[in-house]
Every structure is written in C-alpha cells, then in structure tokens.
Amino acid sequence: MLRDAVLVAGKDLRIEMRSRVGLNQVGPFAIAVLLLFGLALGPDRRELAPASAGLFWVAVLLSTILAVQRSYAIESADAARDGLRLSGLDPAGIFLGKAGAVAAQLLVLEAALTVGVALLYGTHLSGAVVLVAACAVGTVGLSAVGTLYGVVASGLRTRETLLPLLFLPVVAPVLLAATKAWDAAIAGTPGRADSWLDVLVVFAVLYLAIGTVAFGPLLEDE
C-alpha cells in the first residue's frame, strides 16, 4: 500500500511540477483571497491582525478545493481515471498517494500564505511550533477529506459545484480547531492550543482511516 502511495504521489507531484497549475493558479488565488479579506475588513492592521488566523485558514480551505479539483482533473483527461483503475494499484495506496500529493502542495502554499499574513496584516507570528504543527496536522485532515470527497465528485458531471458542497461543511472542525490553535500561538499562549491540536489529530486520523477503506468502492462507483 505504501509503495503504491509513493508511486501515485510521485506521479501527481511530477505532473504538478510540469504543469505548474499550483504555482500559477492556486497560489495566486490564495494570495488574492488574503488581499480581498484585507480590503473587506479595511486597512487598519489592528483589526486585521486578530482575524489573521481565521483568514489564513479560510484561504487554505478554499485553496484546498482547487488543489483537489486539479488532482482529479489530471485523471479525467484521456480516461486516465480508468487507467488508474486498470493499473492494479491498491486503492488505499491511490488514496494515500493522492492525499499526500495534495498535502505537499498545500504545505508549500501555507508557507507562502504565512508570509502573506505577516506582511499584509502585520501579524506577529509567535509560537512557531504550534503554527507548524497545526499546519501539518490540519493539512493532512484537509487533504484526506478533499481526496475522499473529490473521488465522489470527480465521477459526476456536477463535479465543479458538488465538491465545495461536500467538502466545506465536513472540514468545519478543521477550520475551527486550526484557527483556535493559531490564535493561541499568536497570542503567546501556545499551551492553550493543545486541545485544539488534539482535535486536528483525531480528525486527520479519522479521515485517513475512512479514506483508506472507502476510497476503493468510491473509485469503482459507476
């Protein structure tokens, strides 16, 4: 399973590096979201800074949708999805590989967004360990959910509109927990982030487990 996951993740990341959709579209989209939030809330950094954690994670959530849609778009051209099914790869490995590739892209994006938050909102980013931990665990959860619901949506004609409908309500706990963890870190009280990090871990483990089991039947669904 892990061997197959590495193979699929390598394939997806190679395609992304070559097509540069993430770099040219998803990244600029996420930065644009941060800018638009800034415009909506006004130029006063005293108002922006306290909201920066939530704005950061909303931008990450919206970008995840694009990254997941892209992950399945590469499987739709030339019936590559059927090719993936015919490959004989373990479906759990495919799930973990695709989720891993999405997570890797999101982590790079989050690094850029973190800089964006500091520059645009003037947020003083303290508690680096908590910030990084929340990003790492939260991203795993987001990628797992996105990949799981992405395979459902990718087989349908309404895929572009269905994925956000399926994805956003489910990841509300990630938005809440990750935002609270970041708030605690930024406020200089990283100890208060522990319980929220626990929520993120439980969420990530839960959806990794569900995805590992359910992805195969969902991929086969006609």
Add this chain to the structure above:
Amino acid sequence: MLAGRFPLLAGASLEVREGEVVHLRGPNGAGKTSLLKVLAGLLAVHSGEATVLGRDLVADRRAVRREVGMLGHESFLYEELTVEENLLFAVRATRGAVTGITPVLEQFGFGVRLAGLPLGRCSAGQRRRAALAVLVARRARLWLLDEPHAGLDQDGRDLLDELLGSSRAAGRTVVFASHELDRAEAIADRVVYLAGGRVVEPPQLDEPQEAASQSLPARDGSPAIAGSESKAAAHVA
C-alpha cells in the same frame, strides 16, 4: 451490467481459450465496448457469472487487473507525463521490471527524443502507439482492444497485426473489437457476433468473404475467459 436500470449487456455468453485471438463484431451499440470493459473489470457484472484468467469478477473485479491490458478509444495515459514516464508508471504499478522498457519504446518507434516528449504534445497516432507500448511493457496476459487500428499509420497497423499474430507464442489472449474487417479476419482465430447486448449467431451473409470468416475454428487450450448467462445481464466467465 446496467446503465441506470437499463442492461447494457443481456445475454453475453462467451468462452475464450488461452492464446486465442477473438474478434468481436457487431453494429454500433451492440455492446462490444461494454463487454471489453466487463472483461477488464471496469464495469460490474450484476447478474450471471464472469471468470477471467481464473478470477471471479463477480466476487472481485479488481483481482484481474494487473494481468489485463486494455486499449480503449482513449489512451488511459497522462498527458503531462512523457511517453517514457507513462510506461514507467504503468510497469511499476504492476510490479514489473522497468529494465525492459527501452526496447519496447524502440519497438514502437520512440527514440530518446520522442520518448521524452510529454504525451500531450504527441500526435494521435503516437499516443496510440504509446498506449500499445504500455500493453507490451506490462506483459499483460489478456489484451482487450477496442478498435485498435484506429489512428495508427500503416507501419503502426502492421506492427499491431504482427503483435496480435504472435499472441499465442507470446502466451497472451486477445479479445478485440474492430470494424476493419480485412485486417481483423486475417489475425482472428474466431469471430463473435454481438447485437443488442447479446452474443448472437453469425448473421446470414451473402458475401462469401464474410461467411468464410465466421467458420474460423477455435484453437484448443484452457479457458482464459468463460461465462454463462441467466437472463437479464451479461455474464462472461
């Protein structure tokens, strides 16, 4: 196999022996592509029996996939990957040895430069060749081909016919659908007719050439594909 509640195949009973080359023939919508997808495990069998290479597709239709190679109307490959990368991915997915890829690429006319070209920049014929190269590189025991000559130039068609003609020696079974009757008749051991999602008796034809093709004898050997059908769905065993 159902499309919604409508059976795409209903009455498709077929047995193919190992090493046989079987030509599926029938009008558009007869169920040829659907039957090939059932044999590949891409479509579920809702009623009846289906055994491919000794694997029960009703119980687990994924089990056979590592040993099956399919060429459909699409290439099943990735446009952003190079031809060589596509082959590497396909072979690694089946736990195959990647050392044999270079000769396969050369066999299909992919030198170093062409093999390093992203598939999306290849012509339709080159994509078709790449898809065929994947079948060879994967060493699939059962080839399921849907209009395999389409998009190939003369050399490509000759190469394909040569491969199909040597199937028995190479230890593979081939089931293919084709409307190119001249070529199909030359390489097929047997013709199976489909109409309306059913395997049917050969139609009464006036043309002597077509009538002759129906009488090609089946080769002896163990069954690679076998099936029987109850009433409202395909079963291929």
